[in-house]
Amino acid sequence: MPTFALGPNQYGKAETRIVRVVRGPGGDELTDLNVSVALRGDLAASHLTGDNSGVLTTDTQKNTVYAFAREHGIADIETFAARLAEHFVGGQPSIHEARVTVEQYPWLPVDGAHTFRRDGGEVRTATVHHGPYGTRTVSGVTGLVLLKTTDSEFHGYVKDRYTTLPETRDRILATSVNATWRHGGAADSATARQALLDAFADTYSLALQQTLFAMGSRVLERCPDVVEVKLSLPNKHHFLVDLAPFGLDNPNEVYYAADRPYGLIEGTVRRDGVAIPEEVVWSF
The missing domain is CATH 3.10.270.10 (Urate Oxidase;)
Incomplete structure (x- = not known):
């Protein structure tokens, strides 16, 4: 009988859209991101037997992105991605590696306070790999x-x-x-x-x-x-x-x-x- 082996695999939450507004007396700051998470580790059981005891759900990953934006702020996208990647690896023993990719969409202020227009220009990107x-x-x-x-x-x-x-x-x-x-x-x-x-x-x-x-x-x-x-x-x-x-x-x-x-x-x-x-x- 033929036998089969599980090859490289990963899972995660793709394209979590998040917009954060930092409000201040001099006007608001707007950050618009698209965040994708991919995780690897001791996850074979989920594929082979349906045992999900090591799986951090993708919904939890999405919620973590939102919570970190509130608790820690975003600053630059490299720092935000690194903070998330380190959290996913450090917080779950079954997760050994994390890749977090962030796209940032620029907005330009119109009135200097509360109104913005989407800039049709380029998109900033950052990808952070964290692991052993x-x-x-x-x-x-x-x-x-x-x-x-x-x-x-x-x-x-x-x-x-x-x-x-x-x-x-x-x-x-x-x-x-x-x-x-x-x-x-x-x-x-x-x-x-x-x-x-x-x-x-x-x-x-x-x-x-x-x-x-x-x-x-x-x-x-x-x-x-x-x-x-x-x-x-x-x-x-x-x-x-x-x-x-x-x-x-x-x-x-x-x-x-x-x-x-x-x-x-x-x-x-x-x-x-x-x-x-x-x-x-x-x-x-």
Whole structure:
């Protein structure tokens, strides 16, 4: 008879939405988060026999997120995630590892006191792993949309019988930055974000790959606590529209913004000579 074994497994409460208002005489502060928890440990019995004696329910995990926001506050999302992860591991003998991922949605004040508007910009992220190996934190940003109207070229690439893309010495370069940076403590995410913006703006780009390396390097230069930056940069293509059929020229003024397909440039920039600890491996 065939036998079967339980492989890596985890469970948790995904996407707990929480909005916290801190009220003060000078106006309110609004924090809007999406929190996901995943736990691992001595949980095989629940899968194999239905014995739930070691299971901390996902509803309890959700309630813990809400209670911690009230009891301890949120501060920065890295601290909030670490506090939760340490609690889940330290509070239950059956739980050996915790991963807490937080997304933060920005809101901007309208009247300076009680009214806000949702910012359509990027989302801040933080993921904390806590277990026997200690605590490891990865911060980041998703959906940071950037565009420069010039100072970008693309030429000298391989050409074969299927190549139709013309070389260009002046093009629009646009992307939606998804970046994470691994650090040993409370990295200054505002500084890291500004480093990404500055490098994108002041790098004369001969390829999006070159810009990626410049952006990652700038974060490492300005954030001494960061040891590694990972970037995923979709190339949001803008193609010149051929206006000749209408008797018009087009001196790099009218473009078609293509939705898909798109080039996807991804890479990691690390400090040279600095040992990088192994990733915490989660199968899901």
